[in-house]
Amino acid sequence: MLRLVVDHADLLHTRFGVSPLAELGALLRKLAGLAPLGRFERLRPAFERLRATTDLDAVLALQSARHGADFVAPPPAGMQQTWADDIATVRATPLDVARAELPHRASPAVLRVFESPDVVARIADALEAAWETLLAADWPQLRAICESDVVHRAGRLGHGGWAAAFDGLHSSVRWHAGAIEVSGGPGVRTVASDGTGLLLVPSALVWPGIATYVDPPWRRAIVYPARGVGSAFVSSPSALADLIGKSRARLLVALETPASTTQLALGLGLATGAVGDHLAVLRRAGLVRAVRSGRSVLYRRTPLGDALVVVPVRDGPPH
Template identity: 35%
Template sequence: MQSELAFSADDLALTRLAVSPMWEVVTSFRLLITGSPHPVHRPWLEQVRPRVAAAGLDAGWLAQLIPASGHLADFLTPSPGEPAPTLDAELAAIRATPVELVLHDIDLLGEPRRAAMRADPESHLAQVCAEIETYWELALAPYWARIRAVLDADVFHRARQVAERGTAHLFNDLHKSLSWDDNTLRMVRRQCILSRETAGRGLVLLPSVFADTVLTWSCPPEPPQLAYPARGIGTLWEHRPVQRAEAIAAILGRSRTLLLTELEAPASTTELAHRTGISAAGVSQHLTALRDAGMVSAHRAGRSVLYARTAIAESLLGTAA
């Protein structure tokens, strides 16, 4: 099966790149519920899967709207109105989805258990957004600095491709299932047919660290979306040695530098105290100072709080992608 998306000069002029938190929500959740291991994302899966299960999200609305394969509920990935919308902005767009579009997506999913959504779509849409916020805090927010660095690097690379070698080279390099010829983007082995007749003008290209294939979205008059696997995910979860630790310790102090080093993966106060030998009270005090300085972020995970390095800390430690 093959889709063909024709481009006029106006369509090319309206083609753009964006980073979307909701595309990462959708693709990462699908990866989680497959239950299978992954050669790259195994460290993330091992950390996140128990949290998601403990919160009951593996049996909630998201599990119904994001099946392990096949069609996804398109209203979960609204068209990004800017290059890098926040999760809050995308959730606002989801809440504002017309009821008829929500019901259309539910019908395409075709499962009897979605009858509750059809009976009261507005109320249940609010529940879906609440689940997304919980999932974000558990599964993505603690890792967002790393994920965002990879996505931004991909966008920079693609923009440079267009500047140096043209749009045709960009399209031909995105994914093996895509090819560009005669002002037409062709997609092979697609489950859903995408054509200019059934899509809006232009195209939004969205890199994703969790997508393992090309995914498309179309809801005229909005431009169609094409999510593709981002470059550089092979090293996303690899251990990255801290650079200039002694020099950083001279400024921040050894205890705070040690805590930042230990936050290679998100951790709680108790875990950090156990690993570093610093008292729980001391860890809490240092984390508060680091949080006030914008170097760590805190994320609720059930009864505990997970701390994670921010992009500022990643850059300071010399580990930014």
């Protein structure tokens, strides 16, 4: 078990962030068989082409099921982190820093990459190719889901403090006796407070697990599965779509987590105006309601909306 001791100064400095490069790393681990693949099976052919035509195998050699080289997963600065920020940081890695993290055992082809004087550039090029081929198209949707999770947790923070914000972060995480406890692993490791706070990073791709960072260059961080990530990849129930229409069904399914019109449009790949129109219909039908959160208006399902999503719609009248 890992215990991250948290004091008052830590809570004042705790913030959220997103990490496009960490998301890519999680996806590559899934595709390499180091984590459950699930819905991303569709990407396997493109992944195999990248392995044959780029230095992606050198990137994969830097990963394991539980660990990875730090220089290919720089910590995010906040919620505005972009892919361009991340890859620029990778390209700026000093050669000696990168070499210190390169494994000594690998295939001959990978070792040739590691021994080359331009190893940092070659790894960065492979990461860029993987990003553009595997993740860039889906990233606006996935980022919107991560942002929606932050809005949800900020609301819980406002109503119940940090204990409420941490509640439901992951089944292995709990707030206990002045520390964030993450179960798993042998023994107990306690990491003392350093007054800089925690970095909480919602992820669309780390599911079903969780990642923690306690060593430089990262500040103490928890990367956890964002709520509602399944809505970006799972089709709406066919009977529900027959009843209220495919787009409205997708919106109702996606509102497992409260979200704004813009977040829903990005997350589902729909026009903002169309989302607004559909939400108005769902609201008049009593299936969703609008709640103001700061400057945003968030939509959430009503109990009736929950019942329609959870309970299968019958093909005929009940007996």
